Amino acid sequence: QVQLVESGGGLVQAGGSLRLSCAASGRTFSMYAMGWFRQAPGKEREFVAAKNWRSGGTTYYADSVKGRFTISRDNAKNTVYLQMNSLKPEDTAVYYCARGQVLTTTPTGYDYWGQGTQVTVSS
Numbered sequence: 001q002v003q004l005v006e007s008g009g010g011l012v013q014a015g016g017s018l019r020l021s022c023a024a025s026g027r028t029f030s031m032y033a034m035g036w037f038r039q040a041p042g043k044e045r046e047f048v049a050a051k052n053w054r055s056g057g058t059t060y061y062a063d064s065v066k067g068r069f070t071i072s073r074d075n076a077k078n079t080v081y082l083q084m085n086s087l088k089p090e091d092t093a094v095y096y097c098a099r100g101q102v103l104t105t106t107p108t109g110y111d112y113w114g115q116g117t118q119v120t121v122s123s
Helices: none
Strands: 004-007 010-013 018-024 033-039 046-051 059-061 069-074 079-084 093-100 110-113 117-122
Touching (some): 018 033, 018 093, 033 069, 046 079, 079 093
Parallel strands (some): 010 117
Antiparallel strands (some): 004 018, 018 079, 093 110, 093 117
């Protein structure tokens, strides 16, 4: 059974930074794509960023976070990160990491999900 555990969320002022971490169980972590999604109250879950299994491999970002967020992974630690800079109030959401069979921006392409971590950006 694969488990994903996010951490690093919190309350930050607009313009600030946070780094989210997602620790994954399982010995085959490096074989999968890993993604970050977020869901704000009353809204659908939306794609944020994803990275394929090689640490230097293909990366996707949502247009709304390009230039501000950076996804990275450490396969030796079975951990994926999301560095979030220049945060805006509209970034407020619960952030989820997920494991994907392929690199995709679509939530249905991910088979395991973490429990989520709250990020709140105050204006």
